[in-house]
Amino acid sequence: MKLDTRTRLTLTVAFCAGFGGCSSVPPEAVDLSYQVGKDTEALHQSYRKLIQAHYDMERHCAEENWTSDILPQIVKKALAEGRLVDIVSGRVVWDPARKSFVPPTPGLEYVQMEQSIQVWSREISGIMDKSRNAMLAPYDAQEKHLVHSVDSAFAQINRGNAAISAFLASMRHVQQSQDILLDRAGLKEARDEIRSDIAKLSEDASKGSAGLEKARVIVEKWKANAPQENAK
Numbered sequence: 001m002k003l004d005t006r007t008r009l010t011l012t013v014a015f016c017a018g019f020g021g022c023s024s025v026p027p028e029a030v031d032l033s034y035q036v037g038k039d040t041e042a043l044h045q046s047y048r049k050l051i052q053a054h055y056d057m058e059r060h061c062a063e064e065n066w067t068s069d070i071l072p073q074i075v076k077k078a079l080a081e082g083r084l085v086d087i088v089s090g091r092v093v094w095d096p097a098r099k100s101f102v103p104p105t106p107g108l109e110y111v112q113m114e115q116s117i118q119v120w121s122r123e124i125s126g127i128m129d130k131s132r133n134a135m136l137a138p139y140d141a142q143e144k145h146l147v148h149s150v151d152s153a154f155a156q157i158n159r160g161n162a163a164i165s166a167f168l169a170s171m172r173h174v175q176q177s178q179d180i181l182l183d184r185a186g187l188k189e190a191r192d193e194i195r196s197d198i199a200k201l202s203e204d205a206s207k208g209s210a211g212l213e214k215a216r217v218i219v220e221k222w223k224a225n226a227p228q229e230n231a232k
Helices: 005-019 026-083 086-088 109-185 189-226
Strands: 093-095 100-102
Touching: 026 086, 026 109, 086 109, 093 109
Parallel strands: none
Antiparallel strands: 093 100
């Protein structure tokens, strides 16, 4: 049904009242906002990789120092306390029941020697793993803390950008719906002209306010410098 003049004027008033405060949102703004989100996530991942590369290098250097300085001391101590030379030479074996070194049982020397060497290997492996993990633990903790801080910061940025993107997309959707209805009513060009006039009036009002402020300052200076009447 074709709209009459009264209905079209009513629609015009409704749109001006409902959407007069909405500014125009170009589609590029919405696309740019979403692209910023993608770029931010790419930057986030690059920070994580940079942190990982840094601490991988730190751990590598620490392991080299541990291998050259700490590991020889562990092996030397284990050889002495574990009496590996005595075990291999057949002088003693490890007795799990007594938890001490004892002479080998005749006829079972090689079996007991093998068992003793296995026990020694497990013990020194546990000692080395414990020492190595203790050496690397501070680097792992620092990396975890830094990654958590970066993740938290970028999560906050992403939440803010997502809210902006959703707002711009919503504004764009409202504007498109408004344009369609106004176009059907033949009022879209009139709406655009009104927006342009309002923007110009706002700019002129701003300039006028600035002029009034300058005039006020001049008057205040003149009043301050004007000769004061003698009190009677």
